[in-house]
Amino acid sequence: MRRKTSLVLLALAVFFAALSPLLRWYAFPRLAKIPANQYQDMVLEAKDATLIDYNDGMKAKKVPKVTIVQTLKGNVEASEKIEKTAGKDVVVWDGLSYVVGPDGKMVSKIPERYIFDAHTQEPVHATGEMVDGDPVKREGIEFKFPFLTEKRDYEYFDAQARTSAPIHYKGTQTFRGVDVYYFEQTIPWTKVPFPKTMPVQGITPQSIAKTGTTRWYTTVRKFWVEPLTGAPVYGEEVHKEELRGGTLLGGRDKVTVFAGDVKMREDYIRHTVDLVKSNRTLVLLMTSYLPWGFLILGLLLLALSLWLEARSRRPAATKVEEPEPVTA
Secondary structure, eight states: OOOHHHHHHHHHHHHHHHHHIIIIIIHHHSOOOOOOOOOOEEEEEEEEEEEEETTTTTEEEEEEEEEHHHHEEEEEHHHHHHHHHHHHOOEEEEEEEEEEESOOOOOEEEEEEEEEEETTTBOOOOOOOOTTTTOOOOOSBBBOOOTOSSSSSSEEEEEETTEEEEEEEEEEEEEEEEEHHHHHHEEEEEOOOOOOOOSSSTHHHHHHHHHHEEEEEEEEEEEEHHHEEEEEEEEEEEEEEEESSGGGTTOOOOEEEEEEEEEEEEEHHHHHHHHHHHHHHHIIIIIIIHHHHHHHHHHHHHHHHHHHHHHHOOOOOOOOOOOOOOOO
């Protein structure tokens, strides 16, 4: 009976020992992925910002607040279509960055389509990849970092400049009780396109181009990223835009379009931190808790199996009878 039990325990030990690396290296890359139908929104604010007033001689003025609403909506139909030829799980995000001035009126809106690998977050190039209607070919990540983010630099796509540049790992910090990696990217002054939708009726990028006026942009982009999920728990941008040259400025060399320190609104910070904490636990289960737990359980079952096997092979003790005393 002991031998049968030891064989059963040995089989279970082999099963759990084999399951440990399978869960980490086979199941995790296939199960940990961004859902194709995900929807998320984020509200950011730039307080005490500088904003151009198109109705008052195109002068730059101080305003109490500029609000940026960012939405990302998963396009399931488009992702399924691309997956047929891509041979991998693909996510298509239709995004919109909508900027509102202190009076509640639209300052700019820039739509975007981001197509990427559901697990690695690497871009997948397919028809429809664009920023503000312009076809683009992204290199590097955008919006989200990979699962199990590393302490290294990444290529990060800048939607304004339509190009990618390194975003640098700057160190490990703690944000709202979460251990995070801090990344920073600087985009130097770069000539960028005008938005297709302008805030003034009758003005178009084509009409501005005829005046010789150009749009320039620089930013310092900052992310605090939870490394297991790759999700930013907080972000900031020190953002500046200018109009330069041309007859539109009435002899001026340049005018500030927007300048401000853009930060996530407090209620969205709390929501994001709570969401990342719950998702972090799921990633830990697949990468650490369960693999190590199964490995330790397998070793314990192996030890118990060997102990029972040794007990079953131990010879039974024989009773030695004492000789009877010799009598005359």
